[in-house]
Amino acid sequence: MAVAGRGGDVRFTELVERRRGALPRVALLITGSRAEAEDAVQDAVEAVARSWSRVSDQAGFAYLRTAVVRKSTDSRRSHELTGDVPDRPVEDLGFLRLEQDRRFVELVHELPVQQRAVIVLRYFNGLDDRTIAKVLTIRSSPVRSQAARAMAKLREANVEMETGR
Amino acid sequence: MSPEEMFRGLRDDARWMDLPPSAREPSGRKADRPLRLVRSWRAAIVTIAVGALIVAGSLALIARTTTPPATTPNQPVVTATQHPTTSPSTQGAASLTPQTTGCGATIPSADFTGLDRGSARLANGTGEADLRIANYAAAGARSTRVSARVFGGSSTTTERGARWAGALHIALVRGTTVVAVATSGSTSGTVGYDQTSLLSATLASRDCSTGAPLADGAYSIVALGPAVTVAGFVLHPVDTRRPVHISDGVLVGEISTAPTGPWHGTGVPTCGSPVNESTVRVFATTTANQLATEGLEVRVTGFETHANRQGRSFVATVTNTGDRTAHPVEDPQSATAVTSDGRIVSAPDSGGAEHDPDRSTLTIKPEKSTRLVADAPITGFDLSADGTVSGPTLAPGPHFAYVDFGTTTSAGTPIVMTITYTGHNDERAIVNQ
Numbered sequence: 001m002a003v004a005g006r007g008g009d010v011r012f013t014e015l016v017e018r019r020r021g022a023l024p025r026v027a028l029l030i031t032g033s034r035a036e037a038e039d040a041v042q043d044a045v046e047a048v049a050r051s052w053s054r055v056s057d058q059a060g061f062a063y064l065r066t067a068v069v070r071k072s073t074d075s076r077r078s079h080e081l082t083g084d085v086p087d088r089p090v091e092d093l094g095f096l097r098l099e100q101d102r103r104f105v106e107l108v109h110e111l112p113v114q115q116r117a118v119i120v121l122r123y124f125n126g127l128d129d130r131t132i133a134k135v136l137t138i139r140s141s142p143v144r145s146q147a148a149r150a151m152a153k154l155r156e157a158n159v160e161m162e163t164g165r
Numbered sequence: 166m167s168p169e170e171m172f173r174g175l176r177d178d179a180r181w182m183d184l185p186p187s188a189r190e191p192s193g194r195k196a197d198r199p200l201r202l203v204r205s206w207r208a209a210i211v212t213i214a215v216g217a218l219i220v221a222g223s224l225a226l227i228a229r230t231t232t233p234p235a236t237t238p239n240q241p242v243v244t245a246t247q248h249p250t251t252s253p254s255t256q257g258a259a260s261l262t263p264q265t266t267g268c269g270a271t272i273p274s275a276d277f278t279g280l281d282r283g284s285a286r287l288a289n290g291t292g293e294a295d296l297r298i299a300n301y302a303a304a305g306a307r308s309t310r311v312s313a314r315v316f317g318g319s320s321t322t323t324e325r326g327a328r329w330a331g332a333l334h335i336a337l338v339r340g341t342t343v344v345a346v347a348t349s350g351s352t353s354g355t356v357g358y359d360q361t362s363l364l365s366a367t368l369a370s371r372d373c374s375t376g377a378p379l380a381d382g383a384y385s386i387v388a389l390g391p392a393v394t395v396a397g398f399v400l401h402p403v404d405t406r407r408p409v410h411i412s413d414g415v416l417v418g419e420i421s422t423a424p425t426g427p428w429h430g431t432g433v434p435t436c437g438s439p440v441n442e443s444t445v446r447v448f449a450t451t452t453a454n455q456l457a458t459e460g461l462e463v464r465v466t467g468f469e470t471h472a473n474r475q476g477r478s479f480v481a482t483v484t485n486t487g488d489r490t491a492h493p494v495e496d497p498q499s500a501t502a503v504t505s506d507g508r509i510v511s512a513p514d515s516g517g518a519e520h521d522p523d524r525s526t527l528t529i530k531p532e533k534s535t536r537l538v539a540d541a542p543i544t545g546f547d548l549s550a551d552g553t554v555s556g557p558t559l560a561p562g563p564h565f566a567y568v569d570f571g572t573t574t575s576a577g578t579p580i581v582m583t584i585t586y587t588g589h590n591d592e593r594a595i596v597n598q
Binding site for chain 1: 166167168169171172173174175176178179182183466467468
């Protein structure tokens with residue numbers, strides 16, 4: 001896979017190589033599908049490659065991650081609009097090792113896509129609300145409210161799951 | 166366990182996976198990953214309590230064994246298991262059209278006739294409508310995932326604007342017998358406006374009739390269009406076929422019947438010039454495999470499987486390792502632009518359009534939607550535009566393509582469009598709205 005090239009191309013290729021594990025994971029948590037996650041990452045990689053010359057070294061990963069998150073949420077939204085919400089187990093990328101992980105991620109996928117993206121960025125990626133707002137192009141206050149609503153639903157669903165209700 | 170704790174666990178696992186293998190296991194213990202049975206301190210306490218019970222039970226058993234009891238006690242058995250890392254592949258075949266796509270069904274080879282580059286045209290009811298499935302690709306060695314790009318168009322205005330929707334049925338065929346089937350998610354579009362949707366489905370690697378692993382050999386991927394509803398009538402399934410090969414039980418990719426076609430992209434030398442000294446970045450409408458067969462070394466940034474799906478762009482570094490030259494430019498005057506109702510609005514040799522052979526440009530003045538017709542299969546588009554163009558919808562077809570400029574294109578904004586035909590390359594149409 002990847003390599004060579006010159007100048008910015010090398011930086012870009014190296015960045016993609018370095019983050020090739022992390023980016024699909026975020027996309028998977030948002031889309032719930034390995035195939036869709038890989039498509040989102042691929043589309044993002046291609047889109048960023050086209051504008052890479054305008055991206056600074058420092059901003060490279062954030063730029064790429066933002067592209068991946070947006071592609072993932074767009075992909076999910078379009079599927080939800082067409083009624084194609086998959087009724088299938090979460091397809092793994094190798095890091096959902098426990099059954100409870102898998103069940104938990106399935107619960108996450110029952111959330112609306114924006115709530116899902118917010119909590120994935122906040123709790124999985126550890127981003128602050130301001131950065132999340134930027135990535136999702138929303139204001140900070142909805143980030144907080146979406147996160148609160150999502151976590152409340154997850155807690156409720158988790159209790160139900162654990163108590164077998 | 167709280168959601169925060171679950172996310173923390175997932176994040177820890179992800180970080181662990183990102184470590185180089187040597188850093189993962191400082192103690193030298195051979196393990197793909199530390200055995201983790203519990204995630205939180207609460208679960209740990211429960212585990213400890215269970216362990217204590219086991220120990221107590223064992224001690225009690227030992228004591229009873231030492232002094233033989235009158236009856237044999239029930240020994241508690243506690244097992245801790247780690248769940249498998251992958252789940253069995255699933256496939257859905259419930260909604261397949263039985264007479265043509267069910268497991269074990271026979272698909273007459275006649276169904277494949279008249280197809281060109283993965284597309285088919287249907288004559289249907291009162292009008293002629295297309296549901297074309299183009300750009301097949303078998304995924305790489307990792308899976309038997311198959312993708313197809315679907316779009317609905319119409320050569321008449323009868324059904325324009327009607328919505329269509331449906332799923333793609335994909336069958337793996339040996340000879341004429343279906344041995345594996347799968348159904349993609351559904352998608353929808355508007356007839357004549359050619360939204361394209363990438364649909365995918367994963368085929369099982371076992372024969373659906375016998376359960377045996379698929380034998381090595383040549384197969385066909387048949388994508389069957391759904392029974393979609395368009396303007397109140399139903400389009401029949403569209404069949405088309407792509408040959409694939411299975412080796413060691415794995416679908417290894419498409420043995421393409423499509424020509425190893427033209428390619429274009431940023432930095433690619435102009436048509437006719439040799440690609441011999443530099444590396445170029447390619448956003449190609451052909452596949453990495455196809456480029457490689459042309460004597461080009463292709464290094465892909467991203468997923469190689471995606472780079473081998475026809476119709477997908479990918480980022481790659483391409484180096485010419487032989488004496489391969491770019492496809493020569495053929496006479497682009499064979500391209501003609503017609504409006505959606507079939508009227509020719511410009512043709513290079515009729516004086517309705519300007520053709521500049523030096524710049525390989527073709528200037529056409531289409532209406533809001535137009536259809537480009539060529540004498541060779543149209544395999545791809547690229548587009549650049551100044552101003553506030555929201556991007557037309559482009560969809561390649563066998564010998565024609567629809568171009569829909571949407572509703573937000575600013576009048577007078579020039580659009581430079583690169584249309585790639587089989588046997589032609591880097592033809593550019595400057596479209597002035």
